Amino acid sequence: MKRRTFLTGGATAAARLSIQPAFSDSASTAAQPLMATAVESSAARLRTQFSKQFDPEYVENAILPFFLVSIYQGERSMLPMIDLSLTKENALPTDMWGLISKSWRPAPQDGVTVFLQGLDKRGPENRRKRIYMTAVTPDLYRPMFSDKVTKFFDGLLAPGNAGKPLMRSYLETFWHIYWDLHLGIKGDAIPAQVRQIGASFNTVLAYRNPTLQIVYENYMTVQKTSISCGAGSTLGSRISRQIKSRIRKRRSPGIGSKMAPAMTILPTRMLCSSASITSSRSANGAIRFTTSC
Known part of the structure; x- marks a missing residue:
């Protein structure tokens, strides 16, 4: 399994360099848990870098999660993801919630799509x-x-x-x-x-x-x-x-x-x-x- 390979162009490349000590793609660090202080430090650098260019809410809810949330990739499952051990509840990248929710996070009171709903909540x-x-x-x-x-x-x-x-x-x-x-x-x-x-x-x-x-x-x-x-x-x-x-x-x-x-x-x-x-x-x-x- 690998961490997300970050995009390598323009401002993104600079952002990657600023957080590389905490978010290396190498096999030697992929399994190591990140210290809270490292996450906070990386988040602070990202805020400083992008706060003048983008809306603060966008930085907090789109840019920071894009870099600070790990996505692991593995083999395609041979069985359907229907069991409760692998839920589809809110199964959307954190940085994309602002596209479907005014609050930038899950808001089931405003409507729910079955594609982001766990089996235990589908009736x-x-x-x-x-x-x-x-x-x-x-x-x-x-x-x-x-x-x-x-x-x-x-x-x-x-x-x-x-x-x-x-x-x-x-x-x-x-x-x-x-x-x-x-x-x-x-x-x-x-x-x-x-x-x-x-x-x-x-x-x-x-x-x-x-x-x-x-x-x-x-x-x-x-x-x-x-x-x-x-x-x-x-x-x-x-x-x-x-x-x-x-x-x-x-x-x-x-x-x-x-x-x-x-x-x-x-x-x-x-x-x-x-x-x-x-x-x-x-x-x-x-x-x-x-x-x-």
Whole structure:
């Protein structure tokens, strides 16, 4: 196992040099625990180095964790991470929480995605994950998703895009397919704030180095852009109506009532951080799904 190999360019290289005594990548020190004084000293040097260039909250919650939190890499697990000994609870790099939480840390009261939730919190027999997966079974792909996905790739791979960077076209049109699949909303109906947050979010992931100015600007765009999804907000009410409408439409003889979809459990606040779906079983054994946003 190895510690994270730090990026080696520009300001990051200087930062690495300033903390190298405490955070060496060599095998001789990888297993040695770091002393509290060494961590405090390295944190102080990082604050001094970046505090004039970046927002203090960003330095504390993005840059410091990026350098001071170790990430270990090993062989890919042969078995699914489904046991409680290897939990997925809040399994996100510490420096990235500011992208999905206004408080820069886990905030389950504002909404939880099943992908960052431990098995013990998903309900009996992994219920939340099972509900999510009901939207992507083979018998539903053809009637619900196939035409939209085919149209998306026909446009992406159209002759007009020949000779152009494919990923640029993909990122520019991604939110069209994302919102269309989830809520049946597309084109100009997609809120401008969502497009802005999505573009900034992808930029941060592409560079993945919080000491770069372009990462800082886009990170803070996501952090500071507020999309109100509460029950009384315009966007929240619209999402709630779309979710309920799509569930009603999918309770048809040709599809059945298994449609409480992944489409309604949206992963981050790029759509609505508080969107959620809960389930309960009635006396006759039927499962009732309740959405909230």
